[in-house]
Amino acid sequence: MEKEEIQKIASRCLSCKTKPCRKGCPLTNDITEFIKCIKEEKYREAYEILLDTTILQPICGRICPHKKQCQGACIRGIKGEAVDIGTLETFIGDMAIENNWPIKKIYKEYRNKKIAIIGGGPAGITASAYLARRGFSVKIFEKHSKIGGLLVHGIPDFRLPRKVIKETMQKVIDLGIEISTNQELGVNLKLEDLEKEYDAILLCFGANISSKMNIEGENLDRCIWRK
């Protein structure tokens, strides 16, 4: 989307002091402040504000149920249309990828602690990034051949382009996170072995079994179900 259109969307934000949109966000993104930065054309600052609470901006911007969350809580929505927060978040996330803005490390000293993360989906990826930012040594164990979890296996490309997932994941990997794929807990990976090597283990395997409609033909090729 062009900057003029983004400015038009951002200009509808009232910079509410009470930040109801932030309260509506499960990650507590500081929406008021990042939109304020967009209005002032401080795009990099907007990215840094979002980075405090989310590393998945271009993904969350596209797939979060904004109308039930931040946008659903937006004051503008009471007498008309809420501010289109999802589009603004996507714009900043995409801009960060295009400009190679990294996820900055925020530690002063490296911490001599090793963390194993089981599961390379959104939860595992997010946890790894925030631990690595703070100086922990992190390794993700993923059961599939690539990380991404539900984002890759549960959301079709037309809704969330694979390129966006790949580039977002790469920024996390660039923090120095190790990744070991085709590793499934209870199959070729044992908790007791990990406990000997790691200071902490975080279990982030997830909810990746989709619900079925139980109708004829739902498993056919090219049959895509949208909620």
Ligand code: SF4
């Ligand atoms: S509630 Fe809506 S108008 Fe108010 S700060 Fe948040 S996005 Fe802007």
